[in-house]
């Protein structure tokens with residue numbers, strides 16, 4: 001009996017010393033604060049808590065994540081990085097370059113991530129051949145979201161397939177006394193619309209040359225001038241109170257029938273789902289007219305920061321949970337995105353989700369899948385932010401089309 005007591009004492013002492021009696025926990029920095037985003041995040045929190053891992057939430061509001069990245073820099077400068085951070089594309093590569101991210105290779109090898117995650121995502125999830133982030137989804141930005149009743153009321157019989165048909169439909173909606181285009185006047189939102197307008201106007205090769213390769217002849221071109229002319233057309237479709245509006249409040253205008261269209265990434269779909277709206281009945285989703293067959297994507301990945309041994313185990317459990325196929329289905333159905341893994345069945349997804357998955361698979365095989373400039377998947381942040389500045393100044397009338405073309409080409413040399 002005495003031996004047993006001594007043993008128990010030793011175990012208790014050891015546990016207190018290594019802190020393992022305290023529940024395992026992860027601290028996660030993200031910018032998912034809208035209704036639909038929070039609902040999707042809740043799926044991840046519940047999954048982890050079922051696994052005995054406490055979730056310390058660190059939400060930093062601000063669509064597109066600029067504010068979140070600022071908060072992250074402060075935390076890392078203070079020598080106290082979160083366990084994991086929602087991050088996009090080139091930002092992950094920048095943090096990896098600084099040696100701030102942990103090594104997920106052992107888990108990736110055990111779980112076969114190399115075989116199921118598309119190469120377009122792996123390009124950002126790995127650095128020097130090492131997995132440093134776990135991709136939870138694939139969003140795409142060249143979508144239009146439309147309120148079906150508004151289209152019916154305005155007499156828009158068929159979904160617009162071309163840019164001119166889109167303008168004609170918008171004109172009908174305005175004539176019916178409704179807002180044609182719901183929009184939030186913030187640089188990242190203007191840039192999100194820009195993604196689709198570039199694809200629609202110049203096609204995938206033009207997008208790749210101009211916004212990925214930063215080819216000067218493509219940037220400084222009549223095609224890019226036409227892109228800005230079309231952005232000016234969109235400016236005429238928004239309501240007078242658009243400036244500064246958060247993206248999800250613009251989505252709410254389409255959900256409530258105040259507006260006909262929103263050009264936004266498919267996180268907007270999460271707001272429709274959260275509002276219990278049904279695709280095909282309450283709303284319709286279609287590609288920015290002229291960009292059909294192309295997908296400008298951005299993947300939300302959880303970059304895993306280097307943490308102490310006491311956190312490493314719960315960090316691995318978080319990475320494993322994120323990549324679990326069942327979780328990837330449950331999360332993406334709510335988020336409006338599609339799974340980051342190619343081995344997740346589409347049966348739980350609605351018609352817009354199924355279309356998103358089919359479009360991604362088609363674009364992947366046809367080489368018409370390209371990184372969203374607006375959401376950090378075509379150029380590094382310094383150039384992306386310089387592009388944001390030109391696009392938003394033009395949208396607000398501070399630059400005419402020709403000046404915007406010249407400024408964009410200059411920004412690319414930033």
Ligand code: GAL
Nearest residue numbers: 062063064139267298300375
């Ligand atoms: C994107 C992100 C989405 C959503 C959106 C709006 O960059 O990938 O998950 O958060 O911003 O904030």
